[in-house]
Amino acid sequence: MKVQKAAVVGAGTMGAGIAQVLSASGIEVLLKDINQEFVDRGIANIKRMYDSRVKKGTLTQTEADYLFANVKGTTEYNGFEDVDLVIEAALETMQIKRQVFQELDRLCPPHAILASNTSALSISEIAACTKRPEKVLGMHFFNPAQFMKLVEVIPGVKTSRQTTDTALQLCRDLHKVPVRVEECPGFLVNRLLFPYLNEALYVLAEGNATPEEIDRAAVEFGLPMGPLTLFDMTGIDVCAHVTEYLYGEYGARFHPSPVLKLMIEKKFFGQKSEKGFFVHQKGTIPAKGAKQELNPELPALLEQARKDFAPPKNVKPFDAYRLILPMFNEALYAIQEQVAEANDVDIAMQWGCGLSRGLVSLAEEKGLDWCLNELEAQQAIHGERFRPAWILRKLVRGGIHDFKALTNEPVAAR
Ligand SMILES: NC(=O)c1ccc[n+]([C@@H]2O[C@H](COP(=O)([O-])OP(=O)(O)OC[C@H]3O[C@@H](n4cnc5c(N)ncnc54)[C@H](O)[C@@H]3O)[C@@H](O)[C@H]2O)c1
Structure with a gap:
């Protein structure tokens, strides 16, 4: 199916x-919110996105006006009776999603695909409240959606192959980079990102590196910014919520660092509260690479964290792999669970996190046996957060050092 109206x-x-992304590809779009003020704000933001493209010279004014005219704001469901797709x-509450999907199921034509971001x-669970679960799936765009290329396309248990294929093709037509991700907590990118973020806080709590050293190591490794800046x-507060959720779902690998709880108790939420790991001025975003001022209350907070958690004494000197290995290991868990293909992990981390090199291919460069040894050594010191995925042991035992060698074979039994 070709999506013409969404x-x-x-x-x-x-x-x-x-x-904006849909309209820029020539698709007619209805944009609905609960009141006119919110609709107007959304439409004004889309206008600004087009204006900035004209300013940059990537569209002429005539082209921008033509594409912008594809978007119509509404507070009602009028016009939904002939859409091909709704996003x-x-x-982000299940109650609201269920209510919206029940209404959409009632009002949209039978062929329409219903996607959630x-x-x-x-x-x-969202699909289960409709009478068309085979036509419901996740299309997880990243923020800002008009710039970020990655879209995680997530089928639910009953989603048909045809629905997933249509969504994947639509993303390509929108000039996005889609990856198919089987439904799991955190989907792919957040599932891989959070063990890395959490590990940075353990390093801080140990006093094994300063905040600047941690952020610098990550940037030198190839991430666009350090974990503490992120x-x-x-x-x-948002990160603490996600960490608790993933810990509840996956257990010990995601055990939250004690630093997170103390940051929340002190209401150090980051830019929004003007204090996080660094000090911020309201309404300003630090320039990339600019030196940031540390939160002066952080040393006392870390002292407290050390008392609460008694870090291991024999920690290895800090380097970027302390942060990257938990991310890589989680990628392997996702691969062994058939959540994503190895190749798609690299694509997702490049386009969703800005990692300048593929995660899996990077580990292959270092050697999978090296990764296994390092994970085992860190597991002996830090415990379950570093327990290697069994697929890594299997590959190393089998003398396989290249995921591409497995391209036409199942990585684990389906
Ligand atoms: N912000 C992000 O970085 C990000 C990234 C990826 C996915 N998401 C997800 O995207 C969704 C939206 O997030 P957001 O950041 O744009 O939120 P937001 O608060 O900026 O916008 C949500 C909008 O939905 C409207 N709304 C609420 N109930 C509605 C209803 N019944 N019908 C129509 N409109 C309704 C609200 O009035 C509001 O304008 C959430 O599920 C979120 O988890 C957010």
Whole structure:
């Protein structure tokens, strides 16, 4: 099916960005929110996105006007009776998603695909409240949706192959980079990112490296910013919520660092509260690579964390692999669970996290036997957070050092 008319439910940060992307590919888009003020704000944001493209010279004014005219704001479901696709980007609660999907199921034509941009909720559960679960799936765009290339396409238990293929093709038509991810907590990118973020906080609590050293190591390794800067930008409260959720789902590998709880108690949420790991001025975003001022209350907080958690005494000198290995190991868990293909892990981490080199291919360069030895050594010191995925042992025992060698073979039994 070729998508010619679409709707986006929720005209906030993500909804406006997604509607702009659809409209820029010549698709007619209805943008719905609960009141006119929110619709107008969303439409004004889309106008700004087009204006900035004209300013940059990537569109002429005539082209921008023509494409912008594809978007129509609405507070009602009028016009939904002939859409081919709806992408829901309303608030992140199951109650709201269920209510929206029940309405969409009732009002949209039988052939329409209903997608959710949820970051974490169960696609299968959302689909189950409709009479067309085979036509429901996740399309997880990243923020800002108009710039970020990656879209995680997530089928639920009942999603048909045809629905998934249509969504994957649509993403390509939108000039995005889609990866198919089987439904699991955190999907792919967040599932891999959080062990890395959490490990940075363990290093801090140990006093094994300063915040600047931690961030610098990550940037030198190939990430666009350090983990502590990312915490501050994303919101430490949001990150704490996600970490607790993933810990609840996956257990010991995601055991939250004690630093996180203390940061929340002190209301150090990052940029939004003007204090996180660094100090921030309201409304300003630090320039890339600019020196940041440390939160002066951080040393006392870390002292407290050390008392609460008694770090291991024999830790190895800090380097970037202390942070990257938990991310790589989680990628292997995802691969062995058939959540994603090895090649797609690299694509997702490049386009979703800005990692300048593929994660899996990087580990292959270092040697899978080296990765296994290092994980085992860190597991002996730090425990379950570093327990190697069994597929790594299997590959090393089998003398296989290249995931591409497995391309036409199942990585684990399906
Ligand atoms: N912000 C991000 O970085 C990000 C990234 C990826 C995915 N997401 C997910 O995208 C979704 C939207 O996030 P956001 O950051 O754009 O939120 P937001 O708060 O900026 O926007 C949500 C909008 O949905 C509207 N809304 C609420 N209930 C509605 C309903 N019943 N019908 C129509 N509109 C309704 C709200 O009025 C609001 O304008 C969430 O599920 C979120 O988890 C967010």
